[in-house]
Amino acid sequence: MTSSSLPALSPATDRLDALDVLRGFALIGICIANVEFFNRPVVESGQGIPAGLHGLDWLVAFLVAYLVSGKFWTIFSLLFGMGFALMLERARVAGRPFAPTYGRRVGVLLAIGLLHHTLLWSGDILISYAAGALALMLALLAPARLLVIALIACIALPQVPGLSLLGWLLAPVVLASLVALYLRARQAWLFPLVTIGTGALMSLAALLAASGSKGDDTTMLTAVGAIFTGLGLLACWGSPADQKPLRIGVQIVLLTYCLIAVEAGMRHFAPAVGQTTVMSSTASVSSADDESVPAADGRVLRYREQVARSTEERVVLTQGSYPDAVAMRFRQLDERMVDEVGFSVLLVGVFLIGVWFVRSGVIARAAEHKTLYRRLAIIGIPLGVGLGVLGSLIATGRPPGVDDGGHDLAHALLSLGSLPAALGYIGAVMLMLHSRGALARIRLLAPFGRMALSNYLTQSLVFSLLFYAHGMGLWGIGRTTQVGIALGLCALQIGLSHWWLARFQYGPVEWVWRALTYLTWPPMRGKA
Numbered sequence: 001m002t003s004s005s006l007p008a009l010s011p012a013t014d015r016l017d018a019l020d021v022l023r024g025f026a027l028i029g030i031c032i033a034n035v036e037f038f039n040r041p042v043v044e045s046g047q048g049i050p051a052g053l054h055g056l057d058w059l060v061a062f063l064v065a066y067l068v069s070g071k072f073w074t075i076f077s078l079l080f081g082m083g084f085a086l087m088l089e090r091a092r093v094a095g096r097p098f099a100p101t102y103g104r105r106v107g108v109l110l111a112i113g114l115l116h117h118t119l120l121w122s123g124d125i126l127i128s129y130a131a132g133a134l135a136l137m138l139a140l141l142a143p144a145r146l147l148v149i150a151l152i153a154c155i156a157l158p159q160v161p162g163l164s165l166l167g168w169l170l171a172p173v174v175l176a177s178l179v180a181l182y183l184r185a186r187q188a189w190l191f192p193l194v195t196i197g198t199g200a201l202m203s204l205a206a207l208l209a210a211s212g213s214k215g216d217d218t219t220m221l222t223a224v225g226a227i228f229t230g231l232g233l234l235a236c237w238g239s240p241a242d243q244k245p246l247r248i249g250v251q252i253v254l255l256t257y258c259l260i261a262v263e264a265g266m267r268h269f270a271p272a273v274g275q276t277t278v279m280s281s282t283a284s285v286s287s288a289d290d291e292s293v294p295a296a297d298g299r300v301l302r303y304r305e306q307v308a309r310s311t312e313e314r315v316v317l318t319q320g321s322y323p324d325a326v327a328m329r330f331r332q333l334d335e336r337m338v339d340e341v342g343f344s345v346l347l348v349g350v351f352l353i354g355v356w357f358v359r360s361g362v363i364a365r366a367a368e369h370k371t372l373y374r375r376l377a378i379i380g381i382p383l384g385v386g387l388g389v390l391g392s393l394i395a396t397g398r399p400p401g402v403d404d405g406g407h408d409l410a411h412a413l414l415s416l417g418s419l420p421a422a423l424g425y426i427g428a429v430m431l432m433l434h435s436r437g438a439l440a441r442i443r444l445l446a447p448f449g450r451m452a453l454s455n456y457l458t459q460s461l462v463f464s465l466l467f468y469a470h471g472m473g474l475w476g477i478g479r480t481t482q483v484g485i486a487l488g489l490c491a492l493q494i495g496l497s498h499w500w501l502a503r504f505q506y507g508p509v510e511w512v513w514r515a516l517t518y519l520t521w522p523p524m525r526g527k528a
Contacts, residue, residue, distance in 0.1 A: 023452045024445030029072030035486040038463040041313035042123045048397035057479040066388040070418035081354020105517040106133045120460040131340045132347030138176035147177040192232040199228030246356035252349030261412035268406045322470035376427030384421025388414035447497040451507030
């Protein structure tokens, strides 16, 4: 294989080598991003650069925040969608049922994620992928009649007294039903009619609630109503069937982050409009805990909860035993599962973009799409990184107190840039795979990416033993040293992955995952 040729389906393993290279590349970025939150409470994720950093530590933190954070889990999510589409196509060609097999695959992934969260690290992403994958299965595979019944039930059940929480918990089912309607509807008018009509009703309800001074209660209603309306307007433009996953995926991601940015911008630039109760940016924890603060202000309550959880994490992980850490993470599971509902909505959008990459042939026939990859790299990386840097002019970190000091807007801009930057990085890696000379050596990441699940879990194990009190207790070392350790670990894992796959067909966790998915013991030893 020459350095300029495209890695094609491997005859021995029937894999797209390019996807393994992309997974390996993404895993390096994920490791660099994750190491910070083995030295900082996970609940502070999304709060930007912590105060008190100087010199090289600040520079490293800045580079990680704007070149890495948010970009690499997005790449991995795109790859997850690509893997879904690839498995679906393989099942269709082989003439075997897909849903039962993939359902078991997702169930095993969820079990691994729950164990990872409880036993090692509460920043686990596998639970999120499992939740998003279930919603994606509903959207692409569930019978239309079942989806219509589910949609009606999801709208009706929250109206029953005592079941209002279902309106939030069932949001992924609603979204999956709408996505399925958009992708499958034969009558062009049906999807716009349903979504625009529903969105208009939600917007009207939000307006009436706001006039009744319900404040924060209208935020989610307004957001969901806007997403419904936006999806309906998108459908009115019309699009080829093969472009639909891409368009609706991009729409879900951009609308979600744009709505967050608008709401955060209103609070920052027009606080009288954007929030009911305004707190000073210098407000201390004690002032937020003061009983005189209106308990109805959801932002105050969330801030209190966040401070309490951050304090608990810091104390347990720097002073407590391993059983203390496991017990704390187990207690956090119920809240974590509720949080997954909103995140899975976003993941469905990213997964759908990944599905389009495979179905369109952009990955399998990459040699024919060099121009697209070049455009993604040239436009996506500057645009995505630039949005984050623009946000840094407002704030680079969240100050103490209820008032975010503009950081929520800055973080929304950073998040908005994650998708274009991730697509740009994918374009750059694919171009490197087709280049001649040193850049083509990026294909050395393929074994590392092929064992991505084993390597991801190993990273958590190593970091927990290095930084937590039940290990070496190095919590709080400088950001430069943290990133150096992460890069050193990735280099070691790349070498070990080459050694392992020269002898075995699968990584150890991948072998277990495959066995439980297909209900058979696959051969472990490599072919002679």
